[in-house]
Amino acid sequence: MAHTIKDVSRLSGVSTATVSRTFSNPDSVKKATRDKVMEAARILNYEPNAIARSMKLQQTEKIAFLICKEYGSILDEFYAGICDGIMAATNRSDYQLLVSTERDWTSMKRNQVDGVILGGHASLKLIQECRRLDMRIVLVNNEVGGFDFPCVVADEEMAVRLGIEHLIARGHTRIGMLAGRFSPYVCERRYNAFKSVMAEKGLPILPGHVMITDPDLSASTETAVAMMTQAEPPTAILAANDEIATGTMKAAIRLGKRVPDDIAILGIDDSRVCTALEPELTSVHIFRDQMGVESAKMLLALLQGKEPEEKRMVIRPELIVRKST
Amino acid sequence: MAHTIKDVSRLSGVSTATVSRTFSNPDSVKKATRDKVMEAARILNYEPNAIARSMKLQQTEKIAFLICKEYGSILDEFYAGICDGIMAATNRSDYQLLVSTERDWTSMKRNQVDGVILGGHASLKLIQECRRLDMRIVLVNNEVGGFDFPCVVADEEMAVRLGIEHLIARGHTRIGMLAGRFSPYVCERRYNAFKSVMAEKGLPILPGHVMITDPDLSASTETAVAMMTQAEPPTAILAANDEIATGTMKAAIRLGKRVPDDIAILGIDDSRVCTALEPELTSVHIFRDQMGVESAKMLLALLQGKEPEEKRMVIRPELIVRKST
DNA sequence: CTGAAAGCGCTAACAG
DNA sequence: CTGTTAGCGCTTTCAG
Numbered sequence: 119m120a121h122t123i124k125d126v127s128r129l130s131g132v133s134t135a136t137v138s139r140t141f142s143n144p145d146s147v148k149k150a151t152r153d154k155v156m157e158a159a160r161i162l163n164y165e166p167n168a169i170a171r172s173m174k175l176q177q178t179e180k181i182a183f184l185i186c187k188e189y190g191s192i193l194d195e196f197y198a199g200i201c202d203g204i205m206a207a208t209n210r211s212d213y214q215l216l217v218s219t220e221r222d223w224t225s226m227k228r229n230q231v232d233g234v235i236l237g238g239h240a241s242l243k244l245i246q247e248c249r250r251l252d253m254r255i256v257l258v259n260n261e262v263g264g265f266d267f268p269c270v271v272a273d274e275e276m277a278v279r280l281g282i283e284h285l286i287a288r289g290h291t292r293i294g295m296l297a298g299r300f301s302p303y304v305c306e307r308r309y310n311a312f313k314s315v316m317a318e319k320g321l322p323i324l325p326g327h328v329m330i331t332d333p334d335l336s337a338s339t340e341t342a343v344a345m346m347t348q349a350e351p352p353t354a355i356l357a358a359n360d361e362i363a364t365g366t367m368k369a370a371i372r373l374g375k376r377v378p379d380d381i382a383i384l385g386i387d388d389s390r391v392c393t394a395l396e397p398e399l400t401s402v403h404i405f406r407d408q409m410g411v412e413s414a415k416m417l418l419a420l421l422q423g424k425e426p427e428e429k430r431m432v433i434r435p436e437l438i439v440r441k442s443t
Numbered sequence: 444m445a446h447t448i449k450d451v452s453r454l455s456g457v458s459t460a461t462v463s464r465t466f467s468n469p470d471s472v473k474k475a476t477r478d479k480v481m482e483a484a485r486i487l488n489y490e491p492n493a494i495a496r497s498m499k500l501q502q503t504e505k506i507a508f509l510i511c512k513e514y515g516s517i518l519d520e521f522y523a524g525i526c527d528g529i530m531a532a533t534n535r536s537d538y539q540l541l542v543s544t545e546r547d548w549t550s551m552k553r554n555q556v557d558g559v560i561l562g563g564h565a566s567l568k569l570i571q572e573c574r575r576l577d578m579r580i581v582l583v584n585n586e587v588g589g590f591d592f593p594c595v596v597a598d599e600e601m602a603v604r605l606g607i608e609h610l611i612a613r614g615h616t617r618i619g620m621l622a623g624r625f626s627p628y629v630c631e632r633r634y635n636a637f638k639s640v641m642a643e644k645g646l647p648i649l650p651g652h653v654m655i656t657d658p659d660l661s662a663s664t665e666t667a668v669a670m671m672t673q674a675e676p677p678t679a680i681l682a683a684n685d686e687i688a689t690g691t692m693k694a695a696i697r698l699g700k701r702v703p704d705d706i707a708i709l710g711i712d713d714s715r716v717c718t719a720l721e722p723e724l725t726s727v728h729i730f731r732d733q734m735g736v737e738s739a740k741m742l743l744a745l746l747q748g749k750e751p752e753e754k755r756m757v758i759r760p761e762l763i764v765r766k767s768t
Numbered sequence: 769c770t771g772a773a774a775g776c777g778c779t780a781a782c783a784g
Numbered sequence: 785c786t787g788t789t790a791g792c793g794c795t796t797t798c799a800g
Contacts, residue, residue: 120553120577122793122794123793132771133770133772134772134793134794134795135771135773135794135795135796136770136771137794138794138796139769139796142795146769146770147769147770148769151769151770163575165576166794167553167792167793167794168503168555169494169497169501169503169792169793169794170498170776170792170793170794170795171793171794172494172776172794173494173495173777173778173792173793173794174775174776174793174794174796175794176494176777180541191523192527193518193523193524194523198518198519198523199518201518201542202516202517202518205518205542205547209543214541215541215542215543216505216540216541217526217540218530218534218540219530219534221534222535228445228493230539250488251490252445335718364719367721368721371721390520390716391715391716393660394689394693394716394719394720395719396692396696396721447776447778449777457786458787459778459779459787459788460778460779460780460787461787463777463780464779464780464785467778467779471786472785473785473786476785491777491778492776494777494778495777495778495779495792496777496778496779497778497792498776498777498793498794499778499779499780499791500778500792501793
């Protein structure tokens, strides 16, 4: 059994209260006393017991990041990026970070964590469960209409707008979109943004110029082939994400079309694959790290009792022009 | 303040012990009593307090995954894969998972977690600190000579061997390697394996046929260009990982060399980029998920007091032949 | 500046 | 099968 505050108290000849103060509020203890305590602690290899502290304080100093998605691997590049950001922000505080998935977060006990960041398509059931246990909640890459939870999202409309405006600037008017079935929230936003921005620009969306595909590589490739082999194919394709854009590139290669001369291709997310491809893929960068950082900061602020001034934080994307457009 | 076991005890008219039993060992309580307790708990919106439980049991039922790396982003595809595996295995147990980095794991208090999985190049200092606090330790993607810590690693030698044998089967004899400066443990293993397997096969390593590069895309591209523009370049290049292989592919494209006819290229890791490239990249799959799963299982077993039969678990890789060789 | 003591919510040994 | 009770290790009020 490890030594406790009592052992240190005994060895150093001071009370347990003083030992406690030495560790949690050093300034309130005279230096001489403090030194005695620290020396005893060193000898005994004493380290404060985090559980007992939590018990007394009734807070865990832990938050959880719960990933709510069903498709693909859990920590894909997008969520890993968010997680990186959350880690960075959490680690700078006194909090520690638990990571799990919606599916596995079953053993919900009170006081496991002080708050949660829900990433992606969190079910209402999960949200209500968290509220029932008095946890503070922040959503990331999702928002729930009508409930007004604090959330951090990317400006999906702006992402699509940046893409379309770039294609227009390159002289394209027959622009198509390959939408995909991945995160419901994101997909819907990007899809709707495409329709509204095209309308705003006065560009018609021709029949067959919007298709929906599963987000994996082979499905996107097939769908892109179908789009490009129409009688009147688009001259530029906006893919709903880089994975789909990659499939579109493969389709172009298979059909012997030159990118960007015969067909311009543009992704969203700006993932690592963009620079691996040839030609390198133009994409709209979504600042996933920043989304993570901001959501963690928001939750931490909430836990300090501060209400954030803006409950809905929108992270602005940035167009990265490369060689595919 | 949330309700406690006492409130439930009072409302249901049984002792606190019975309430406790109802939640942690239901079978030891008569059904009728149990129902009364559950009903009271429901009414009061009671949920057991995890901290108090930990306090009593003197264990947190939490483990930590500490990522020890300096280059690149924290949760890159490789470590995200390991983390996925750890999450899966952890979530199937009663444990929960903390994720942090070596750099940030400073506020080391006793009883924050019951054990740790150290991923990558853990410093001896960190390991000793963990031991001092009586934590159980498992290393993943690393091992420490002479200390005999439980560890899970990939069979790096076999990965290289599979690659070389494949290239030999394709008729290559002038095989080069692009080694890289990423994880010291892995790099060294792959590099040494290359030399020993080549020797074993009786193939000479020609001057300039082994080069070391930074692992980023542009450095690998430059280095690969240098290797391919020698007087007598290799006919096949084994890259130390897929990122470097990607750079090698770019070098081939830049030099107008056809892959695999003019130059065969082979990666290690089998990351997502392999199928994005054209031609698709042959690579040796490292089962990172499995590494995560096994390391978590090992740690969990250790925490149950079981000593694992094998302290050093080696995960066998698998060659995935695609179009680049 | 330091000490005594109460108590955070739960579990488990023991008694009935 | 159920109740009583003694802590787990720490923080914090209140006194000194």
